[in-house]
Amino acid sequence: MKERNPVIEMLGRRLRLAVIGGGPESFIGGIHRTAARLDDRYELTAGVLSSDPEKSIVKGRMIGLPEGRAYPSVPDMLATEKGRDDGIDVVAVMTPNDTHFTYSMAALESGYHVICDKPMTNTVADARTLHTTVAKTGRIFCLTHNYTGYPMTRQARAMIAAGELGTIRLVQVEYVQGGKADESKPDLLSGHRAWKFDPERGGPSLVMGDIGTHAHNLVRFVTGLEITEVCAEKGSVVPGRKVDDFAGALLHLENGAKGSFWVTQAAAGVENSLKIRVSGTKGSLEWFQEIPQRLVYKPLGEPVQIRTPNGPGTLPLAKRASRIVAGHPEGFPEGFANIYSDAAEAIAAKICGGDADPLAMHFPTSKDGLAGVLFVDAVIRSSENESRWTRVFRDGENL
Secondary structure: OOOOOOOHHOOOOOOEEEEEOOOOOHHHHHHHHHHHOOOEEEEEEEOOOOOHHHHHHHHHHOOOOOOOOOOOOOOHHHHHHHHHOOOOOEEEEOOOOHHHHHHHHHHOOOOOEEEEOOOOOOOOHHHHHHHHHHHHHHHOOEEOOHHEEEEHHHHHHHHOOOOOOOOEEEEEEEEEEOOOOOOOOOOOOOOOOEEEEEEHHOOHHHHHHHHHHHHHHHHHHHHOOEEEEEEEEOOOOOOOOOOOOEEEEEEEEEEOOEEEEEEOOOOOOOOOEEEEEEEEOEEEEEEOOOOOOOOEEEEEOOOOOOOOOOOOOOHHHHOOOOOOEEEEEEEEHHHHHHHHHHHHHHHHHHHOOOOOOHHHHOOOHHHHHHHHHHHHHHHHHHHOOOOEEEEEOOHHHHO
């Protein structure tokens, strides 16, 4: 249960947050701003809300930015805020995928901490450069894979880390949506989301960048294991579609475990079906995003158990992520807010030269972002090479 505010305890104030992108008409922009405010650890201080300078200022006023702190451009905001006594501490990037790298790098090199939407970058080269820059600057970089913020995915992570499943042997993950199933509209050629269908802006694989990186990240977060090889196929199931709406892969994990991975945005009628099952030598865990407060635990030779937020058997990592009493659902906005709140504690500790609570240090970082981009690259390479087994990490490479 989130009762203390360690950011105010350390700094004596909230973190000053700037946003890049996510204007008033943006779904994800509203989610970011809500997440930042839910636990009262940030104040929205500045922003660039459009690539059009005039629109940026107008939209900044619409979301309530202080007078004079809705900026016409990112360089102008970063430079001006640097000269203020009450300047920003952290920059949140929620723009089309092709600018994540540019804006994150600019913020880091200007001395700011960064919270960035996924995927971290569109290319492996950019992901490596950004990850290296994070290490060089010593700044906090948080990637908003929000499903790792759900109490029961954190419960699963803690149970596996404690050895309750034994040695992990099998992993199954799927993320199935139906939002792009309409065969009368194979590709969006106009509108504010049309950029997703442009590989130069949206990235080399629409489905992998949109939801494949989430499924991959959830496997790594819950199991603590890297995926080392894939045997993959990707493409489109909607006739005439030029971008990927489907991908599937068999997986090899670093400890020898086997896995399967399936993602699509073209399953007619399905809403947001993210599921993961992990099986070890002592039992299995199952979690379904559409019933997020339930983690099913199936110990070997014992009755099935249901774990819930703040119910019996809740571990500290999961308890930290829950705001309300047992029996009440928490979901997408709260998971996002947990990522923001944990990053806030890490940022405040960095500013003060202290240490954050270890339980706060489970948010996705540039390491996770690089791993995700490498996974997307491996799926594409495997699919384009007759679905042959393909290493995620190239020879001599590590994270």
